[in-house]
Amino acid sequence: MSRPASGPEQSSTTSVPAEGNGVGECLHCSIRHLSVCSALSCDEVQALERITTSMPVPMGATLARSGEPRAHVFTVTEGALRLVRTLADGRRQVNGFVLPGDYLGLSGSDHHRYDIEAIAESRVCRVPTSQMRDLRQRYPHLERKLLQRACQELDAAQDNALALARLQPPERLADFLLRLAAREATLLGRQGNRVSLPMGRGDIADHLGLTMETVSRTFTKLRQQGLIALPHLNVVEILDFAGLQQLANDQL
C-alpha cells in the first residue's frame, strides 16, 4: 500500500487508491495521487519524488531526539517506531507507535516534542520541512489531506486520553489491542485475528500509563478469561472479538 521513493520511477495511475480513503494511505501515495489529479507532467512528478529520501532506520536507532529542530517530516514505509517522552526523573511515556503509512510531522512546534526510536528494522521517507512547506503551498490538495489526517489523529489522541483517564487496566489493554488490530487490518487490507506486537511489554506499559508488571498480569488475565491467546510473546490471537470490544467499552 505504501511505496518508498527510491529513485524516479514512473507514476502508475492504477496503483493509486481512491480519494478520501485516508486511513492506511501513505503520504507518498498521496503525493502521487495528487500528481494524477493535478495532471502534472512527468518531470514534475519526478521533482516531487526527488526531494524525498528513502532511508533505512535500524532497530534501536533514534530518528530524532526531543528538543531538536524539526528539519524533516517523515512517512514510514516499513517497520515500527515509538514516540517517547521522558521526564527528568525517568518516568517515561510512549506517546504512540508509528507504523507503515503513518506520517510524522503534524506538530505546531518547530522542535521535536519526543524521541522517535525504531523498535524494528524500519524504513522511512524523509522530506525537508522547508520543501514540504513549498509543496503544501503549491498543492492545496496536500494541505487538505494533512488537515484530514491531523483531525483523525486528534480524535485518536482524545480516545487515548479517555482510556488513560477512566479505563481500568484490562479495559485499556483491550482497547489497545483492538486499535492495533484495526490498524493492522487496514494496513494488510484484511481482517485477521492475529495481531503482532512489535513493541515490548515495557513500551505497552508506558503507552497505557501502567507498569510492565501490571501489563503482564493483565495479559494473563485476558488469556485466562479466554479473550485472547499468546502464541508467541509478540503475537496476540484474538479469540473473542465481541468480548474484547465490550470490555473496551466499544469506543472505536
Place this chain on the structure above:
Amino acid sequence: MSRPASGPEQSSTTSVPAEGNGVGECLHCSIRHLSVCSALSCDEVQALERITTSMPVPMGATLARSGEPRAHVFTVTEGALRLVRTLADGRRQVNGFVLPGDYLGLSGSDHHRYDIEAIAESRVCRVPTSQMRDLRQRYPHLERKLLQRACQELDAAQDNALALARLQPPERLADFLLRLAAREATLLGRQGNRVSLPMGRGDIADHLGLTMETVSRTFTKLRQQGLIALPHLNVVEILDFAGLQQLANDQL
C-alpha cells in the same frame, strides 16, 4: 480579541492581528484577516459573515450531543464550555474546556464525539459544515490556519495524555492550572497571577482522571505548600509560579 458577527459590520484592518499568531485568535478574525490578504470586495466580506450565526448559549445548555451529525462548526466568543464523554456505566471524562477564541470543528468524524455543554453564559458563532467546506476550498489560507490549529491541539492533547499517564495528582493539577493561566493570559493579553475556574471541582476531576475528593485534597495541599491561594472557590491565585512549574515538570 474575538468578535461575534452579529450583522454585517465593516472589516477593520487595524484590529486584525498579525499573521501566524494563531493561539488566542478567533477563527472569525481569521476570516476577516483572510479577506484583507486576498483583497476581497466588501460584498464578499459581508457574504462570509452572513453565513455565520452568532447565538447565545445559556449556562447549562447543551450545544451538541455525542453521536449527533456534525451539522455546524463553532467559534466561541464568550463564556466557557466543556467537552464531555460519558461511558455506559456513568464514568465521565471532560475532554477539554472551550474558551473564547477556540474553534470547535476539528474532527475526522462526521458525528459529534462528545457532548458540548456550556458551563457559563456563553456565545458562539455557528457556521454550517457545508458552507465551511466551501469556504475552505475557496480560501487556502483558511485551510492552512485550520491545519496549524489542529497541530497545536494535537500537541496539547499529547501533553494532556502525558499528564494523565504519568503525573501524580498534584503535578496534574499544577499543570492544569498553569495551562489555564497561560490561556487566560493570551486571552486577556496580559499575564495575571489570578486564574478563574469557570468549571466545578467535578469537572476538573473528570478532566484530570481523578475524583472530586482527590482534586479537593490536592487543592488544599497546594495551598498548604504556599504555591497557590484560593480567594474564592472559582479563583486561584498563583503565589509561586516557578514552584508550580517545577511541580508540573515544566512541559509547557
Place this chain on the structure above:
DNA sequence: CGCTTCGTTGATGGGAATCAATAACGGTGG
C-alpha cells in the same frame, strides 16, 4: 552452554477511590 535481557509471578505497602459526614456556597423568599 552460560550470559544477558526480557517477561512472568509472588509479596508487600502506599495512595487514590470509595463511603460517609460536615461545611461552605448561592440562590430564593420572607
Place this chain on the structure above:
DNA sequence: CCACCGTTATTGATTCCCATCAACGAAGCG
C-alpha cells in the same frame, strides 16, 4: 438583611488496587 434550602466543596475513615520490590523463568545470542 437574614434565615432557609439545595447544591457543591471539604474533610475524615476505610478499602481496594496498582506500584513497588523481589525472585523466578524464558528467550535470544554469542
